[in-house]
Amino acid sequence: MIKGLLIAITCVLASACGPDDRILKSGRETPAPSNVEASKPTFEKELDEIKSAGFTFVYVLRRKDGQKLDAEDRGVIRLQTADMNRRITADEDKAVIIGSNYQLPSKNMMTILDRFAVENHSLPVPAVDANSNANK
Secondary structure, three states, X not given: OHHHXXXXXXXXXXXXXXXXXXXXXXXXXXXXXXXXXXXXOOHHHHHHHHHHOOOOEEEXXXXXXXXXXXXXXXXXXXXXXXXXXXXXXXXXXXXXXXXXXXXXXHHHHHHHHHHEEEEEOOOOOOOOOOOOOOOO
């Protein structure tokens, strides 16, 4: 009998110790779910990030038919731009943005131009004054 009474008291005490949902929910609004699309970086934002990273040469590669890049496309890009500093897929896998501090070798560029549409967003090359060291 005492055993049953102890079990009953323990059950009553254990059930009384739970949090009150009304108190927990009062004063706190449930945040609205954020829009997942808004958190994705846009193509323009990614391009601006590459440009602001200080790269001298910036290229955007896209398939000529405008479709998404497939595994073979990415393999060609990876092989031909292996020494470039940064590559980012962008525009829902329809473009690759490449940033580098040196120019892509002409052989590699020709291979890329045969397969992809290339946009050159590189910084303008400063004009060199041919006479700058002539009188020194």
